[in-house]
Amino acid sequence: MALQARLTITGRVQGVGYRDWVMTMARRLGLSGWVRNRTDGAVEALIVxxxxxxxxxxxxxxxxxxxxxxxxxxxxxxxxxxxxQGFTQLPTA
Structure with missing residues (x-):
């Protein structure tokens, strides 16, 4: 069974390439899920x-x-x- 987790990352994580970096890392590790910016300045990711x-x-x-x-x-x-299936970037929510 796959491990599933929702991550909320806070700090200076928007406008610095964090989402693209997450996508690259997740694909390299063979993970599926998604990443998106949040309106509160955080980045949120679902990793499986x-x-x-x-x-x-x-x-x-x-x-x-x-x-x-x-x-x-x-x-x-x-x-x-x-x-x-796969790893994608979602719109800001």
Missing amino acids: GDDNAVGEMIDACRRGPTMARVDNVDIEPVDLDVLP
Whole structure:
């Protein structure tokens, strides 16, 4: 069974390439899900994959890309009935 988590990343994470970086990392790790900016300045991501890959992604999100400053990564387990295919970028919500 795939591990599923919703991440909310706060700090200086918009306007610094964070979403593109998440997409690159997620695809490299073989994860599925999505990433989007939020209107409150955070970045939100849903990640689905094997335990090791999800763990690596969470660790990577805590560091972020060079131009970002990550203050916090909130992790919420989720249990979706229908799992996403591939990894996409969603519109701001």
